[in-house]
Structures are given as structure tokens and as C-alpha cells.
Amino acid sequence: MDRHCELLKEIQDSPTDINAIITRRRKDFTDEFFQYLNLVSETCDSLEDRDEVSRLAARCLSAVGTYDKTLEAVENLDSAQAKFDDLLNSPSVDVACEKIKSLAKGKELDSSLVLLINSxxxxxxxxxxxxNEVKDIMYRLYKATKSSLKSMAPKEIKLLKHLLNITDPEERFSALATAFSPGNEHEAKDPHALYTTPKELHKWIKIMLDAYTLHKEETDIKEAKKMTQPVVIQRLFILKETIEEEYLDQTMAPRTEDKTELEEL
Structure with a gap:
């Protein structure tokens, strides 16, 4: 409790330095800390003080989310760059292409690396x-990546196509939830249905959006080329945001009831 109190005081003393405080003390911005802010807000005598604490909590929550996503993006880029450097340092192009196949087989051919190779x-x-020798190397790496992508987890692409063809948002959200619920011991409830994890589907959505952003209508990823209609891209972005907010951010954000209390204040 003393640690939470001290952190709150530091934020209140320097409200414009929230980002710097989070960078230095990210581990202290826990669920318990946000619960403590709720408690502080509830014990305030005036509505003005309660509102001030609530707004401060909301700012902290937003800043923490931004910090975590930025850190994740940097880590992903660093990891992708390291893999790309390893490919370039291979003793031959054939070895580099084999490494790409190996990455795909291990499901480590992530969207950031694909974007680096395509770029x-x-x-x-x-x-x-x-x-021309360098161009040939880049082309062969690109072709190996393109070929390897086709061999990676095709069920996610099929699932995406199914979700994107659902016009009703509520029905699409329900189908998304079903896709993440294979049942006990991962046994599919419907033998003809497609199931996956939020992280895996999110990865494929990023790959599709990255390919679309990089090449627009000229993208060489066949599945992305078929998804270039504005309404489809919009649904892809909505699916991406839904997965991030409803499935991937749950461990970071305060409990639902805590967030609700903040919103009601």
C-alpha cells in the first residue's frame, strides 16, 4: 500500500511526466495499483477530487498501454532485424533460403520479418x-519467403476469409469467439470448424495488413491481394483491434469491474 501511495504522489507531483515515470517504474503499474486508485477515488470527499483521481487513473492506463505496445513493437522489430541479419550473413543464398523454410516450419516467419524481406x-x-548480384540475392530471399508463406498455417487464412465474409458485426464477433474456443483438451466441437489462438490469428492479420500496406494492389501475397477491397480492409482492422482489446490485452489491463468503476466515476 505504501508503494502505491508513493507512486500516486509522484504522479500527482509531476502529472506531465507520466510517460517518464512509466518508463522508469513500469513494474509498479500493476492491477493492484489501479485498484488502489479506485479505492482512493471512492474515499474522496468531493466529486471534484474523485473526478481528478479518475482522470489520472485513465491517463495512467492509457499511457501504460501505449508504452507496452511501443515496447512490443520495438522488440519485434529488433528480433526481425536479427533474423534478417542472420539470413544476410549466411554462407550462401541456398543456406539463407533453407533458413527461411526452417523459420516458416517453426512458425517464426513473423510479419515484421516478412515486411523487412519484402521491403x-x-x-x-x-x-x-x-x-545485379545483390538484387538477385534479395529476389531469391523474397521468393523463398513467398513460397514459405504458402506452407504456413493455412487454416488461419481460411478462418479469416470466413470471418470477413460475415456482414453482421455481432455475428462476426460471435464467430471469432467460437474460433478461440475449441473445447476441452483442444478437441474441436465441430469437426468441420476452424480453431486457432488469438495470438496466431492476430499474427496472420498483421501479415495481411503489412502486405497490403507495402504493395497495395500489387502485393504478391495472393490472399492479401484478394482482400484489398476497402470494406474487407476495414473489417481486418476491426478484427485486429478486437483481438488486441478483448484477448491480447487482458493480462495488462485492470479487471473489467475496475475499469467499469473508473468509467462510471
Whole structure:
């Protein structure tokens, strides 16, 4: 309790430095801390004081979410860059292509790495100063990536197509929840249904959106090329945000009832 009180005082003393405080003390912004803020708010005598604490809690929650997502993005990019550097440092292009196949087999060919490889080939292809040997290397890595993507978890692509074809938002949300609920011991309730995890489906949505962003209508990922209609892209973004908010952020955010209390104050 003393630690929560001390953290709250630090924030109140420097309200414009919340981001710096979070960077330095992220581990202290726990569920218990936000519950403590709820308690402080409830014990305030005036509505003005309660409102001030509630708004401060909301700012902290938002800043923590932004910090975590930024950190995750940086870590993903660092990891992808390390993999890309390893590919370039391979003794031969054939070895590099085999590494790409191995990454795909281990489901480590993530969207950030795919984007790096695609971007490298796009830059090399349009370059007037880069040697043809380098262009050939980038092209072969790109082709190996494209080929490997086709072998990776096709059920997520089929599931995405199914979800995107559902026009009713509530029905789509229900189908999404069902896709994440295979039942006990991961036995599918419907043998013809497709099941996956939020993290895995989120990864594939990112791959589709990255491919769309990079090449728009000229994307070489066949599934992404079929999903370039504005309404489909909009639904992809909605699915991505829904998975992030409803399934991937649950461990970070305060409990639902705590958030509800904050919103009601």
C-alpha cells in the first residue's frame, strides 16, 4: 500500500511526466495499483477530487498501454532485424533460403520479418546503383519467403476469409469467439470448424495488413491481394483491434469491474 501511495504522489507531483515515470517504474503499474486508485477515488470527499483521481487513473492506463505496445513493437522489430541479419550473413543464398523454410516450419516467419524481406526486395528492385548480384540475392530471399508463406498455417487464412465474409458485426464477433474456443483438451466441437489462438490469428492479420500496406494492389501475397477491397480492409482492422482489446490485452489491463468503476466515476 505504501508503494502505491508513493507512486500516486509522484504522479500527482509531476502529472506531465507520466510517460517518464512509466518508463522508469513500469513494474509498479500493476492491477493492484489501479485498484488502489479506485479505492482512493471512492474515499474522496468531493466529486471534484474523485473526478481528478479518475482522470489520472485513465491517463495512467492509457499511457501504460501505449508504452507496452511501443515496447512490443520495438522488440519485434529488433528480433526481425536479427533474423534478417542472420539470413544476410549466411554462407550462401541456398543456406539463407533453407533458413527461411526452417523459420516458416517453426512458425517464426513473423510479419515484421516478412515486411523487412519484402521491403529489401522492393528497394533493390527499384535501385539504379545496386549491383545485379545483390538484387538477385534479395529476389531469391523474397521468393523463398513467398513460397514459405504458402506452407504456413493455412487454416488461419481460411478462418479469416470466413470471418470477413460475415456482414453482421455481432455475428462476426460471435464467430471469432467460437474460433478461440475449441473445447476441452483442444478437441474441436465441430469437426468441420476452424480453431486457432488469438495470438496466431492476430499474427496472420498483421501479415495481411503489412502486405497490403507495402504493395497495395500489387502485393504478391495472393490472399492479401484478394482482400484489398476497402470494406474487407476495414473489417481486418476491426478484427485486429478486437483481438488486441478483448484477448491480447487482458493480462495488462485492470479487471473489467475496475475499469467499469473508473468509467462510471
Amino acid at each position: 529489401a526486395w522492393a528497394s533493390a528492385k527499384d535501385s539504379t546503383t545496386m549491383k
